[in-house]
Amino acid sequence: MADFQDKTLVCRDCGKDFVWTSGEQKFFSEKGFTNPPTRCPDDRKKNKEQRKSTRVMTTINCKKCGKQGEVPFLPKDPNDILCSDCFYEERAAQKGLADNTVTPPAPSEKPQSEPEETPADEPVNPE
Numbered sequence: 001m002a003d004f005q006d007k008t009l010v011c012r013d014c015g016k017d018f019v020w021t022s023g024e025q026k027f028f029s030e031k032g033f034t035n036p037p038t039r040c041p042d043d044r045k046k047n048k049e050q051r052k053s054t055r056v057m058t059t060i061n062c063k064k065c066g067k068q069g070e071v072p073f074l075p076k077d078p079n080d081i082l083c084s085d086c087f088y089e090e091r092a093a094q095k096g097l098a099d100n101t102v103t104p105p106a107p108s109e110k111p112q113s114e115p116e117e118t119p120a121d122e123p124v125n126p127e
């Protein structure tokens with residue numbers, strides 16, 4: 001069995017030194033990984049968490065209306081991108097839906113203080 005010794009590596013993300021412990025090295029070799037980690041444990045954790053959160057918002061300038069907006073992905077060409085409003089418009093147009101019945105993307109959270117319409121509770125007298 002190979003004898004592992006703690007190694008000091010430099011994190012790719014924060015540039016800080018971190019210790020690649022013998023235990024981790026053993027783990028890596030058992031998993032068949034040949035490359036040492038490129039990030040310190042902190043950044044590895046951050047990276048994992050970032051990947052878990054699916055939404056990566058990118059700020060864009062809409063090529064149609066010029067409005068600044070956000071899209072939940074990384075556009076291939078940042079100059080060839082539509083804001084969500086225009087995107088839905090275009091999509092509706094492509095579908096041949098000439099009318100403006102496209103619903104905008106629903107907000108993730110509804111305001112709690114929305115007044116509810118209470119039906120009138122008066123007895124109805126016929127005649």
Ligand SMILES: [Zn+2]
Pocket residue numbers: 011012013014015016039040041042043
């Ligand atoms: Zn780091």
Ligand SMILES: [Zn+2]
Pocket residue numbers: 062063064065066067082083084085086087
């Ligand atoms: Zn737009």
